[in-house]
Amino acid sequence: MGVMSRRFGLVAALAAGLATVPAWAQQAAAPVKGGTLTIGVESDFEGFDPIKAGVYSNSTVTAASLFYETLMRLDDKGNLIPALALSMNANEDGTIWIAKLRPGVKFHDGTPFTAQAVADHFNRLLDPANRYAGRVYLAIEKVEVQDELTAVFKMRGPNAALAKVLAQPGVATLIISVKALNEKGADYNRNPVGTGPFVFKEWRAADRLIAERNPNYWDKDKPYLDRVIVRPLPDSDARYASLAKGDVQVIWEDRAENIVKAKKDRNLNVQTWIGSGALVVPLNTVKEPLNDKRVRQAIAMGLNRKANAEVLSQGLRPVFDDPYGPSSGIVCKDNGALPYDPERAKKLLADYGKPVQLTMTITATPRGREGGQVFQADMKKIGIDVIIKPVDQTQLVKETIARDFQISGWRIIDYPDVDTQMFANFFSKSPINFSGYNNPEADRLLMVGRTNLDEKVRFQAYCDLVKILNDDVVWLWTGSNIDFAIMRKNVHNIPALRGGAIQAESAWLSK
Amino acid sequence: MTWLSRQLLRLVAVLFAVTLLTYFIVNILPGDVAIVILGNLATPEDIAGLRKDLGLDRPMLVRYFEWLGSALSGDLGRSYRTSEPVAQAIIDRLPVSLQLMVMAQLTAVGIAIPAALLSVRKPGGIFDRISAASAFGFLAVPSFMLGIVLIYVFSVRFDLLPATGFTPMSEGLWDNLESMILPALTLGLIEWTVLMRVLRSDLLTTLKEDFILLARAKGLPPWRVLLGHALRPSSFTLITVLGLNIGGLIGGAVIVEQIFALPGVGRLLLGAIFNRDLILVQGTVTFIATSFVVINFLVDMLYAVLDPRVRHVRFRS
Numbered sequence: 001m002g003v004m005s006r007r008f009g010l011v012a013a014l015a016a017g018l019a020t021v022p023a024w025a026q027q028a029a030a031p032v033k034g035g036t037l038t039i040g041v042e043s044d045f046e047g048f049d050p051i052k053a054g055v056y057s058n059s060t061v062t063a064a065s066l067f068y069e070t071l072m073r074l075d076d077k078g079n080l081i082p083a084l085a086l087s088m089n090a091n092e093d094g095t096i097w098i099a100k101l102r103p104g105v106k107f108h109d110g111t112p113f114t115a116q117a118v119a120d121h122f123n124r125l126l127d128p129a130n131r132y133a134g135r136v137y138l139a140i141e142k143v144e145v146q147d148e149l150t151a152v153f154k155m156r157g158p159n160a161a162l163a164k165v166l167a168q169p170g171v172a173t174l175i176i177s178v179k180a181l182n183e184k185g186a187d188y189n190r191n192p193v194g195t196g197p198f199v200f201k202e203w204r205a206a207d208r209l210i211a212e213r214n215p216n217y218w219d220k221d222k223p224y225l226d227r228v229i230v231r232p233l234p235d236s237d238a239r240y241a242s243l244a245k246g247d248v249q250v251i252w253e254d255r256a257e258n259i260v261k262a263k264k265d266r267n268l269n270v271q272t273w274i275g276s277g278a279l280v281v282p283l284n285t286v287k288e289p290l291n292d293k294r295v296r297q298a299i300a301m302g303l304n305r306k307a308n309a310e311v312l313s314q315g316l317r318p319v320f321d322d323p324y325g326p327s328s329g330i331v332c333k334d335n336g337a338l339p340y341d342p343e344r345a346k347k348l349l350a351d352y353g354k355p356v357q358l359t360m361t362i363t364a365t366p367r368g369r370e371g372g373q374v375f376q377a378d379m380k381k382i383g384i385d386v387i388i389k390p391v392d393q394t395q396l397v398k399e400t401i402a403r404d405f406q407i408s409g410w411r412i413i414d415y416p417d418v419d420t421q422m423f424a425n426f427f428s429k430s431p432i433n434f435s436g437y438n439n440p441e442a443d444r445l446l447m448v449g450r451t452n453l454d455e456k457v458r459f460q461a462y463c464d465l466v467k468i469l470n471d472d473v474v475w476l477w478t479g480s481n482i483d484f485a486i487m488r489k490n491v492h493n494i495p496a497l498r499g500g501a502i503q504a505e506s507a508w509l510s511k
Numbered sequence: 512m513t514w515l516s517r518q519l520l521r522l523v524a525v526l527f528a529v530t531l532l533t534y535f536i537v538n539i540l541p542g543d544v545a546i547v548i549l550g551n552l553a554t555p556e557d558i559a560g561l562r563k564d565l566g567l568d569r570p571m572l573v574r575y576f577e578w579l580g581s582a583l584s585g586d587l588g589r590s591y592r593t594s595e596p597v598a599q600a601i602i603d604r605l606p607v608s609l610q611l612m613v614m615a616q617l618t619a620v621g622i623a624i625p626a627a628l629l630s631v632r633k634p635g636g637i638f639d640r641i642s643a644a645s646a647f648g649f650l651a652v653p654s655f656m657l658g659i660v661l662i663y664v665f666s667v668r669f670d671l672l673p674a675t676g677f678t679p680m681s682e683g684l685w686d687n688l689e690s691m692i693l694p695a696l697t698l699g700l701i702e703w704t705v706l707m708r709v710l711r712s713d714l715l716t717t718l719k720e721d722f723i724l725l726a727r728a729k730g731l732p733p734w735r736v737l738l739g740h741a742l743r744p745s746s747f748t749l750i751t752v753l754g755l756n757i758g759g760l761i762g763g764a765v766i767v768e769q770i771f772a773l774p775g776v777g778r779l780l781l782g783a784i785f786n787r788d789l790i791l792v793q794g795t796v797t798f799i800a801t802s803f804v805v806i807n808f809l810v811d812m813l814y815a816v817l818d819p820r821v822r823h824v825r826f827r828s
Contacts, residue, residue, distance in 0.1 A: 055549075133557055190593070206779070207677055207772070233772045245670065247675060394543060394546050398542070401555075402555075
């Protein structure tokens with residue numbers, strides 16, 4: 001989960017929502033081998049030991065997915081496909097998941113990839129002594145070795161989503177060599193060893209990371225590229241200029257101006273991905289006056305979410321009435337969203353009877369301020385006085401987690417299954433249920449979503465849940481999670497930008 | 512007490528004040544490296560545990576004096592975030608910032624001295640007015656804007672130079688210079704302005720001195736009077752400003768490094784501040800402060816070289 005500051009400004013309204021498949025991709029001929037692909041990302045990398053890094057930014061996932069891999073993968077439609085594991089299946093009640101591993105896979109240092117390596121990786125993350133913060137969300141008790149190529153995931157309770165959750169590249173799901181880590185010690189963080197399509201070559205801090213083709217990769221045809229360079233280019237305009245000049249061939253981008261410009265440039269293609277999750281505004285339902293449902297409903301009906309997103313993103317970011325997003329596969333016929341209706345909002349406030357003044361905590365960034373200002377302006381129209389409190393991002397996280405806020409800015413990150421985030425945010429006993437929401441029916445539906453192995457039943461539970469959340473107005477959904485990669489015309493086959501990462505495993509360059 | 516020992520004492524006092532102040536300021540900043548490392552999802556127990564592991568739960572002054580003890584023995588510690596030794600991180604980034612500083616100052620001086628000399632040949636004349644106008648124009652342009660404009664003109668439009676990035680000298684001298692031209696130009700085009708204005712002003716004062724009148728009376732051509740007699744005694748303020756610029760740039764040009772994606776000291780410090788990587792901030796600021804004070808000390812020495820009177824007064828006292 002991230003805070004809204006980073007990407008509060010973008011993207012393409014796609015009615016259906018999933019990644020656009022540009023014409024050039026459909027017409028693509030047979031992949032050409034060779035060449036160097038240079039990718040421009042926003043920030044430098046935290047390092048490649050998941051415990052030390054704690055969290056991978058999308059820039060780090062872009063780099064890490066060159067040399068690390070997940071057990072299963074997701075295709076652009078969200079179907080599971082084999083990668084390091086040939087299959088992942090649950091037992092009848094979802095309390096045990098079994099991963100059958102691909103034989104003959106080797107880490108870059110020549111060590112065989114086995115069930116023990118999988119167990120070592122996950123058990124290291126799960127060990128409380130290592131303080132990997134995401135462990136509580138993995139829902140895994142421990143991983144055991146059944147035989148050399150069979151890893152057994154023992155879950156803390158029935159879990160329907162594990163295979164998908166582990167298929168999206170991220171800090172926990174990309175499997176490292178714990179053996180290499182133990183050998184290299186502190187140096188491992190800057191010298192990663194994985195099984196991936198590229199071998200780590202060099203990382204010049206703040207300048208570039210270089211990875212070269214893995215000649216022993218298990219998928220004999222891949223990778224097509226000889227070399228991939230990932231360059232942190234923090235300034236958005238300079239990043240775009242580097243692409244226009246041809247110094248880099250692909251960039252991650254979130255500035256609406258640059259995306260609109262790129263769409264008109266005949267030398268460039270824009271790839272769009274609308275993920276699951278959303279940009280959100282959590283309300284603290286425990287504190288006055290937001291503990292009164294009428295005030296919360298008034299806020300929801302006074303906020304013109306669609307017009308605001310239009311203004312803030314130059315029409316690029318669609319707004320939905322649920323936090324699931326098109327890539328989740330959940331389509332609700334009735335989500336119970338309250339309409340934009342300032343007059344009804346005023347009536348609710350009149351009914352409440354007391355003047356309402358609120359403080360909105362935002363990140364002290366241009367994006368944070370813009371978001372705060374449009375919120376403030378809408379609330380003023382219905383008679384709510386909003387004070388904007390700009391703070392540093394880490395401070396915002398601290399205050400929000402400590403429930404020391406009234407209204408905040410947040411993000412539900414793009415995840416292949418909505419269970420992890422919804423459960424964490426809205427289950428009454430979750431440690432990061434910031435809003436202090438406590439609704440037994442919502443808890444029940446969250447448990448159905450977590451434990452029922454029938455997808456139809458799960459999705460219906462999530463639709464029933466969002467109706468309750470929309471009526472209670474716990475969080476406001478202010479925009480979708482959308483990511484863009486802009487690339488030169490000769491770049492082909494970049495997969496869906498899940499979580500904002502640009503993956504180069506199957507990419508190739510035409511002459 | 513000699514002038515030299517007074518200067519050294521001052522250096523120690525300044526460094527003590529700077530390091531203590533930095534420690535204090537960074538500590539009262541909201542935010543926490545433990546949250547940065549563990550992420551938004553961390554439990555309060557994990558955050559407290561990591562703070563303890565990093566030693567952040569102890570009183571600030573205790574930590575400061577511990578750090579000072581290690582720093583005096585040459586150990587600046589390791590980054591909380593990446594475990595990279597702080598001294599190594601600075602050493603890795605320093606060549607980039609140094610090269611940028613040298614090239615930017617050469618550019619600035621290369622424009623400022625001829626512009627000032629030409630301006631004072633006819634004060635109020637057409638060249639003087641043009642150079643004054645352009646100086647104020649460049650002074651008013653923020654570096655982030657000038658940098659982007661230069662990238663668009665020289666990289667995107669005319670495809671002459673790389674837009675971003677740094678090539679080390681080990682990969683070829685020309686490639687290295689190419690990668691530094693635009694960043695150096697961005698800084699130089701802004702910094703020549705002040706240099707030119709102070710030099711021009713000092714030259715005008717010098718040109719009214721008796722020894723200049725004498726030189727002119729001897730029939731020396733104007734350019735020889737300017738270059739041979741007026742320039743050197745007029746360079747004091749220029750050298751002072753240059754010293755301040757150089758001292759400032761040793762710590763990296765944060766904005767220019769950010770725009771051009773140069774792995775310099777400025778970006779190292781910026782990243783460390785954002786991550787609340789206190790020990791990295793502390794080490795980097797200490798390094799920058801030391802460089803700043805040392806360079807200004809050297810500038811003071813240079814006065815003595817330029818003007819025998821200064822030498823005489825200093826070393827007599």
